[in-house]
Amino acid sequence: MQESLTVIGIILIGMALRSCRKRLFRKLGALVYLLASGVIVYFLTANLLLSIASIFLWFLLPWIELGSRVRKLRLPLKNHLHEEGRPRLQHFPEAAHNIDELEALDFEHSSDYSWDWAGSSQHYSFYWHPEERAVVTICLCKQSNIAFSYLTISSRCKDGKVYRTSNFPFSPTLKNAPHVSWNQLTCRHCTLEDSLNNHRRFIQKKGTDFDALMMPDPDALNEEVENDMATQIQHNLDSGIITLSENGKFRYSFRGLCFLWRQFIKDMIRLS
Incomplete structure (x- = not known):
């Protein structure tokens, strides 16, 4: 229960930062969301390296779109x-x-x-x-x-x-x-x-x-x-x-x- 409340608390902090008008706080809120995903993995696996890797995994997600759709695109030379x-x-x-x-x-x-x-x-x-x-x-x-x-x-x-x-x-x-x-x-x-x-x-x-x-x-x-x-x-x-x-x-x-x-x-x- 303590772990769940910790994750919920981090997510609420991220939501609060994302609702701010200043762009710097909104970006910080996005980083807090990434931290929440890493904390979840850490609580599930007790592996610090794996939790850090899970944060960087978000930056590899665009490759799903690139490999599944963009790679197959054929665009005209002359339009x-x-x-x-x-x-x-x-x-x-x-x-x-x-x-x-x-x-x-x-x-x-x-x-x-x-x-x-x-x-x-x-x-x-x-x-x-x-x-x-x-x-x-x-x-x-x-x-x-x-x-x-x-x-x-x-x-x-x-x-x-x-x-x-x-x-x-x-x-x-x-x-x-x-x-x-x-x-x-x-x-x-x-x-x-x-x-x-x-x-x-x-x-x-x-x-x-x-x-x-x-x-x-x-x-x-x-x-x-x-x-x-x-x-x-x-x-x-x-x-x-x-x-x-x-x-x-x-x-x-x-x-x-x-x-x-x-x-x-x-x-x-x-x-x-």
């Missing part, structure tokens, strides 16, 4: 966007709020496109602003019963460099191409104006002047996305993250599965 109307936004309240902010900041809607990627349906709404020299993409993602949205701010230089600021909630599943600089927003709920200011500071930090940015071409935004994806895929082929498969498709190599595992661990730590 083309298809023009379509914007879907209803009742399942994407944050996207609707972002669109209202874009219109308030005089961003102009350009077009709507979609494609299927890795089992998920992705819809892109493109907005551009000539004076900002930036394109804001609102992405709506649907996979099985999961739906979420995020935004990406992109600016291109005359020398081919691309700067992106995004609140995409997960780590990327492919390496970025060398000419692409990625700025991950830590807060998904900051205003669009705050995100734009963050984007400008990021570009300045990289040593690029505003005058070096190109004026967006609203008629070529879908082609730019397709070309960027093709370049990214080629870079990952050269890096050994993916390898060619049959029928013009690619799959993740063992090195790529290890890369995805590291990305999973980053998300577990960052989102905890």
